[in-house]
Amino acid sequence: xxxxxxxxxxxxxxxxxxxxxxxxxxxxxxxxxxxxxxxxxxxxxxxxxxxxxxxxxxxxxxxxxxxxxxxxxxxxxxxxxxxxxxxxxxxxxxxxxxxxxxxxxxxxxxxxxxxxxxxxxxxxxxxxxxxxxxxxxxxxxxxxxxxxxxxxxxxxxxxxxxxxxxxxxxxxxxxxxxxxxxxxxxxxxxxxxxxxxxxxxxxxxxxxxxxxxxxxxxxxxxxxxxxxxxxxxxxxxxxxxxxxxxxxxxxxxxxxxxxxxxxxxxxxxxxxxxxxxxxxxxxxxxxxxxxxxxxxxxxxxxxxxxxxxxxxxxx
Ligand code: NDP
Ligand code: OXD
Numbered sequence: 177x178x179x180x181x182x183x184x185x186x187x188x189x190x191x192x193x194x195x196x197x198x199x200x201x202x203x204x205x206x207x208x209x210x211x212x213x214x215x216x217x218x219x220x221x222x223x224x225x226x227x228x229x230x231x232x233x234x235x236x237x238x239x240x241x242x243x244x245x246x247x248x249x250x251x252x253x254x255x256x257x258x259x260x261x262x263x264x265x266x267x268x269x270x271x272x273x274x275x276x277x278x279x280x281x282x283x284x285x286x287x288x289x290x291x292x293x294x295x296x297x298x299x300x301x302x303x304x305x306x307x308x309x310x311x312x313x314x315x316x317x318x319x320x321x322x323x324x325x326x327x328x329x330x331x332x333x334x335x336x337x338x339x340x341x342x343x344x345x346x347x348x349x350x351x352x353x354x355x356x357x358x359x360x361x362x363x364x365x366x367x368x369x370x371x372x373x374x375x376x377x378x379x380x381x382x383x384x385x386x387x388x389x390x391x392x393x394x395x396x397x398x399x400x401x402x403x404x405x406x407x408x409x410x411x412x413x414x415x416x417x418x419x420x421x422x423x424x425x426x427x428x429x430x431x432x433x434x435x436x437x438x439x440x441x442x443x444x445x446x447x448x449x450x451x452x453x454x455x456x457x458x459x460x461x462x463x464x465x466x467x468x469x470x471x472x473x474x475x476x477x478x479x480x481x482x483x484x485x486x487x488x489x490x491x
Contacts, residue, residue, distance in 0.1 A: 184208040184472065187222045187238065189230040190247050197226060197247065200461045204469050226468065227254055228459075235259045243267055243475065245468050248459055249274055249326060251485050252379040252406065266485040272467050273460030275329035278376070281404060281456040282330045285428040286339065286372050288450070289400040290316045294426045298447065313338035319370025321386075322405065323349045323356070326457065327376035342366060346489075367394035372402065378491035379406040389414040397423055404430035404456035412443070419448045430456040 186208050188197045194212035201210045211217040219237045227234075228247035235244070236259035243265040244254055251268045254260065288294060292308055299306060316339055320331040323345040335341040335353045342355040344366045349356045357366040363386075367373065373395060377383040387401070388411040395401075401424060403410055412433055418424040426448040432441070435454055443449050471481035485491060 184223050185217070185221045186210045186224045186226060187217065188212050188226045189228070189234060190226065191229040193228070193247075196461060197465075200465045201226070201468075204465045205472070224472070229253045230257075232257070233259065243481075245471070247464065249457075250378055250406065251491065252408075255485065255487070255490055262487065265481070266487065267468075267471055267481050268483045268485055268491075269459065269464050269467060270483040271325045271329075273463035274457035275326055277457035278326045278404065279329050279333040281430070281452075282374055282402060283333065283337065285402045285450075286316075286318060286334055286374075288428060289372055289426060290339070294400075294448070294450075314340055316340065317342070317369050317371045318374060319344065319366055319372070320354075320374045320376060321366075322376035322378070323351065323354075324376070324378070327374070330374060330376060339372075342369065363391065364394045367391060368396065370399060371396060372400050375401070375403040375405045375409050377405050377409055379408050380490035382490075384408045385411050387411065387415070389417065392418045392424065395424065398425045400424065400426045400428070402428040407431045407433035407435065416442060416446070419446065424448070426450070428452075430454055 186201065188194050188201065188210065189212070190197045194214065198210055198212055220240055222238045222240065223242050224245065225238060225241055226245045226247055230253070235257050241264060244267070246254055246266065246268045249269050251266050254266050290311060290313060295308065318334050318339045318341045320327050320341065320343040323331060323343040327343065328351060331341050331343045331351065331354050341353070342357065343349065343351065344357045344363065346358060348358040375387065377386065386409055392414055415427060419427065428450045429443065430452045431454055432443065437443060437451065443451055467482065474481045
C-alpha cells in the first residue's frame with residue numbers, strides 16, 4: 177500500500193456495465209482516478225481493478241495491481257485466470273444487498289415444490305382439477321449446500337417459515353434451528369435427508385461437478401433441486417437422467433454450465449425444469465461500492481479487507 181496521498185487509480189471492467197459502475201464509483205470516491213477500458217490510461221499506474229467477467233489477458237497487462245475486487249459474490253471469473261499472480265489479493269462482495277434477494281428467490285422456489293405448484297402446472301395443461309393433500313411444512317426437509325453469506329441467510333429464512341432445514345459446509349457451523357454437517361464424509365448423509373436441495377456453494381476445484389450421478393443418487397426419491405450458485409456444480413447430463421428416470425421430481429435453475437443457456441439446450445423445454453436467467457440476486461451498485469470503498473479504507477490502514485478470498489481454497 178502506498179504511503180503517499182497520491183490519488184488511487186482504479187480500472188473497471190464489468191461486462192457491459194462499466195459506465196454505470198464508473199458513475200457510482202466516481203460519486204463515492206471523487207478523489208480517485210477511475211477509468212474503464214474505453215478510456216485512455218497507463219496500465220502501469222493502475223492500483224486496483226474492479227472486475228466482473230473481465231476479458232482474458234487483461235490482468236497480465238496490469239503489472240502494479242495491489243488487489244482485484246470482484247463485482248459479484250463469486251470470484252471464479254477472477255481466480256480461474258491463468259495470469260493471476262498467486263499472491264495478489266482478491267476481494268469479493270459479501271452480501272452487499274444480495275442475501276435478501278437470494279432469500280426471496282429460494283422462498284419462491286422451495287414453496288413451488290412444497291405446495292405442489294409443479295404438479296398443478298402440469299395438471300393445468302390437461303385441464304385436470306385433481307386436488308392433493310397439502311403437506312405440513314415441518315415435514316419438508318430442505319438441505320442447503322453452502323452456509324456462507326447467502327446460504328446461511330436462505331437457511332435461516334426457510335427455517336423461520338417452518339421448513340425443516342439442514343446445511344452443509346466445509347467447516348462446521350452452529351446456526352440456531354439448523355442441523356449442520358461439514359465435509360465430504362458427511363455429504364451422503366446430508367443429501368439423504370434433503371427433500372429439496374439448495375446449492376449455494378462457490379465454484380472451486382472441489383465443488384465443480386459435486387452433484388453428479390453418484391451424489392444425486394443419495395437424494396431421497398422425488399427430491400427437487402434448486403441451483404442459483406453456478407452451473408458447473410451440477411453435471412447436466414446426470415441431472416437430466418435423474419429427472420427422466422423419476423428419481424428427481426424437478427429442478428429450479430438460475431445458472432447453467434453455459435450462459436446464456438443455448439437456445440437448443442434440453443433444459444429449456446423440459447417439463448420438470450424451471451429456468452431463470454441468472455437473476456437470483458443482482459449486484460446492487462450502491463451497497464457494493466460502499467463495501468469496496470470501506471475495503472479500500474481498510475487496505476489503506478493496513479487492515480484485512482472484508483471478503484478477502486483464501487487463494488488456496490479458491491473462495
Ligand atoms: P461464501 O463464500 O460466503 O460461502 C460459501 C459457502 O460454501 C461456505 O459455507 C463454505 O464453507 C461452503 N463451501 C465452500 N467450499 C465447500 C466445499 N468444498 N464443501 C462444502 N462446503 C463448501 O459465498 P456466498 O454465500 O457469498 O455465495 C455463494 C455463491 O453464490 C457464489 O460463489 C456465487 O457463485 C453464487 N451467487 C449467485 C448469484 C446469482 O444471482 N445466481 C448471485 C450471487 C452469488 P465454509 O463456511 O466452511 O467456508
Ligand atoms: C455473483 C453472481 O457471484 O452474480 O455475484 O453470480
